[in-house]
Amino acid sequence: MTISMYKSSVPIFVQFLTSLSALLDKAAAFAEAKKVDPSVLLNTRLAPDMFPLARQVRAATDHAVNACARLAGVDLPTFSNSEASIPELKDRIARTIEFVKSVKPAQIDGSEDKAIKITFPSGATRDFTGQSLLLNNSLPNFYFHCTTAYDILRHCGLDLGKRDFMGTPVSL
Amino acid sequence: MTISMYKSSVPIFVQFLTSLSALLDKAAAFAEAKKVDPSVLLNTRLAPDMFPLARQVRAATDHAVNACARLAGVDLPTFSNSEASIPELKDRIARTIEFVKSVKPAQIDGSEDKAIKITFPSGATRDFTGQSLLLNNSLPNFYFHCTTAYDILRHCGLDLGKRDFMGTPVSL
Numbered sequence: 287m288t289i290s291m292y293k294s295s296v297p298i299f300v301q302f303l304t305s306l307s308a309l310l311d312k313a314a315a316f317a318e319a320k321k322v323d324p325s326v327l328l329n330t331r332l333a334p335d336m337f338p339l340a341r342q343v344r345a346a347t348d349h350a351v352n353a354c355a356r357l358a359g360v361d362l363p364t365f366s367n368s369e370a371s372i373p374e375l376k377d378r379i380a381r382t383i384e385f386v387k388s389v390k391p392a393q394i395d396g397s398e399d400k401a402i403k404i405t406f407p408s409g410a411t412r413d414f415t416g417q418s419l420l421l422n423n424s425l426p427n428f429y430f431h432c433t434t435a436y437d438i439l440r441h442c443g444l445d446l447g448k449r450d451f452m453g454t455p456v457s458l
Numbered sequence: 459m460t461i462s463m464y465k466s467s468v469p470i471f472v473q474f475l476t477s478l479s480a481l482l483d484k485a486a487a488f489a490e491a492k493k494v495d496p497s498v499l500l501n502t503r504l505a506p507d508m509f510p511l512a513r514q515v516r517a518a519t520d521h522a523v524n525a526c527a528r529l530a531g532v533d534l535p536t537f538s539n540s541e542a543s544i545p546e547l548k549d550r551i552a553r554t555i556e557f558v559k560s561v562k563p564a565q566i567d568g569s570e571d572k573a574i575k576i577t578f579p580s581g582a583t584r585d586f587t588g589q590s591l592l593l594n595n596s597l598p599n600f601y602f603h604c605t606t607a608y609d610i611l612r613h614c615g616l617d618l619g620k621r622d623f624m625g626t627p628v629s630l
Contacts, residue, residue: 287570287571287587287589288570289461289462289463289466289570289589289592289593290461291461293589293593294461294466294593298593298594298598301594302598332504332609332612332613333612333613333615336612398459398460398461399459415459417459417461417465418627420461421461421465421466421470422470422473422627423624425597425601426470426474426601426623426624427620427624429597429598429601429602429605430601430605430608430620430623433601433602433605433606433609434605434609436602437504437605437606437609440504440505440508441504441505441613443505448599448602451598451602452595452598452599455590455594
């Protein structure tokens with residue numbers, strides 16, 4: 287079993303998106319127990335100019351979706367980008383998992399040298415290979431937003447441990 | 459250029475350890491400008507039962523060192539594990555970068571199915587393959603601690619952006 291672009295992407299995204307969704311369940315339970323509106327948690331930021339929790343979750347799904355769609359050369363699913371409640375965010379995560387699972391190994395494997403040009407919202411463009419997109423950009427950004435979502439919830443007082451972040455490896 | 463265990467580990471660790479070291483430079487400059495002891499930053503935690511910044515940095519280096527040493531089957535460098543100042547932590551990061559760079563592609567490539575048993579401080583053991591160790595354990599943990607170090611500094615008020623976390627890809 288050799289390492290591959292597929293094994294380095296889809297099962298990893300599914301593992302950590304699943305744990306991210308479970309973190310939101312714990313956030314909902316925490317909010318109910320503390321009698322606070324869940325939006326308080328979803329709007330919490332670690333610094334005034336950082337994304338709040340809801341946006342961290344959306345960003346994590348974006349990096350998973352974008353990586354898989356660009357490597358496989360398929361259309362991206364569209365999201366409303368206005369998901370503001372825990373159920374809406376969990377639905378976005380579920381749709382992301384469904385999408386990345388729909389991409390098969392043959393569509394991603396061999397994409398190491400594929401030329402991928404990304405146009406950022408600013409209009410700037412950047413050229414990647416499939417491999418540099420996945421290893422140097424998508425995965426670190428994905429982990430950044432998953433970790434920061436966890437960090438925000440820990441900072442809010444949720445009783446979480448590293449295991450909640452790590453989740454369970456999946457075989458695909 | 460195909461994806462490999464080496465390309466998925468050593469250059470990635472070097473990229474993000476280098477940016478972690480640069481974050482500590484910015485922390486030192488911030489402390490000086492604000493006339494606070496750098497140890498205030500190094501002892502900051504996002505939750506009472508999370509590691510403070512200094513320990514997040516040490517944990518990031520641990521995951522990089524452990525992954526490379528175990529995949530390559532070489533001895534781990536030893537650290538004092540008492541690094542408590544910014545210069546000491548930067549020295550630990552520099553030694554980590556030096557170590558992981560000393561491991562060559564031929565020592566890591568092909569380690570996908572290598573059986574690796576890890577004994578945790580609790581005495582519990584867990585069996586990995588080289589691939590599951592790297593993809594499901596070492597990299598997510600490494601990114602977790604690098605991100606949380608960044609998040610702590612942002613929470614302390616440092617003027618940082620995602621680019622400070624991402625650093626610059628390296629060719630090895």
